[in-house]
Amino acid sequence: MKNFALIGAAGYIAPRHMKAIKDTNNNLVAAVDKNDSVGIIDSHFPEAAFFTEFERFDRYIDKLKRKNHGSAIDYVSICSPNYLHDAHMRFGLRAGADVICEKPLVLNPWNIDGLQEIEKDTSQKVNTILQLRVHPSIIALRDKIQNAQLTKKCEVDLTYITSRGKWYLHSWKGDEEKSGGIATNIGVHFYDMLHFIFGELQENVVHYKSDTKSAGYLEYENARVRWxxxxxxxxxxxxxxxTGQRTFRSITCDGE
Incomplete structure (x- = not known):
């Protein structure tokens, strides 16, 4: 059994992390969030310590580490807003834990270099969640592309519309400095999926960008993508x- 700490316990995705920790027979020892609407903890780990101030959470994690009798944190699970991921990963690594972090790991690509250095210094590891890589239909498409004798690049069109209410632009998600904008906050899984299927990125052009939508062109080793x-x-x-639906998702590859 491994000991987990959770940062961002009041967030939308946090209950899935709690359930995963429980389903894998591990233990949530401590959680932190500046918001205290975290009653969901009772459904999974009612005995977990909870903090609304990061400094007190930090002190508690350090105390567990210094006790040195099996109570130290093995993993820090990060569900905080995007712009805090970098700092929270650094905290987890320096606390002697491996890290599981929601996407995107960082908003500025050069910050990855610093994380890699801390990984080496601490011998701990950062892990991110790229669930589309384990989706059966995505794996099937990747296998099909890799096994095909391609004579030309695939023509791909990707459309993802996920309607959000007025709240969205008033939250941290609507602040580009905190979320990275639509492309980073919503598109990151799709860009990774395209790379996973079609190989290395060769060209990246953004044709349109606003607070509520974004569009562009990506070219990979084996595909030309309009998104x-x-x-x-x-x-x-x-x-x-x-039909009453508020979302629309479509990916076509050579018309299929």
Missing amino acids: FLSIDYNDVPDDVKA
Whole structure:
């Protein structure tokens, strides 16, 4: 059994981390969030210590480490806003734990270099969650592409519209300095998926960018990709709206 600490316990994705920790027969020892609407903890780990101040959480984690009789944290699970991921990963590594962090790991690519250095210094490891890489249909498409004798690049169109309410732009997710914007906050999984399937990135062009939508062109070793991301309900196709749905997802590869 491994000991976990959780940063961002009141966040949208935190309950999935709690459930995963429990389902794998591990233990959540401590959690922190400046917001205290965290009753979900009772469903999984009611005995976990909870803090609303990071400094007290930090002190508690350090105390567990110094006790040195099996109570130290093995993993720090990070569900905090995007702009805090870098600092929270550094904290976890320096606390002597491996880290599991939600996407995106960082907002500025050069910050990865610093994380790698701390990994080497501490002998701990950062892990991120790229769930599309284990999706059966994505694996099947990747295998198909790798086994095909391609004579030309695949033509790919990716559209992802996930309608969000007025709250979105008033939260940290609507602040580009905190979320990285639509492409980073919503598109990161798709970009990774495209890289996973079609190989190394060769060209990257952004054609349009606003607070609510973004579009562009990506070229990989084996594909030419046109992509469009939006949180605007007006972009949902009328036939989809007619069914009551507020989201629309489409990926076509050579028309399929």
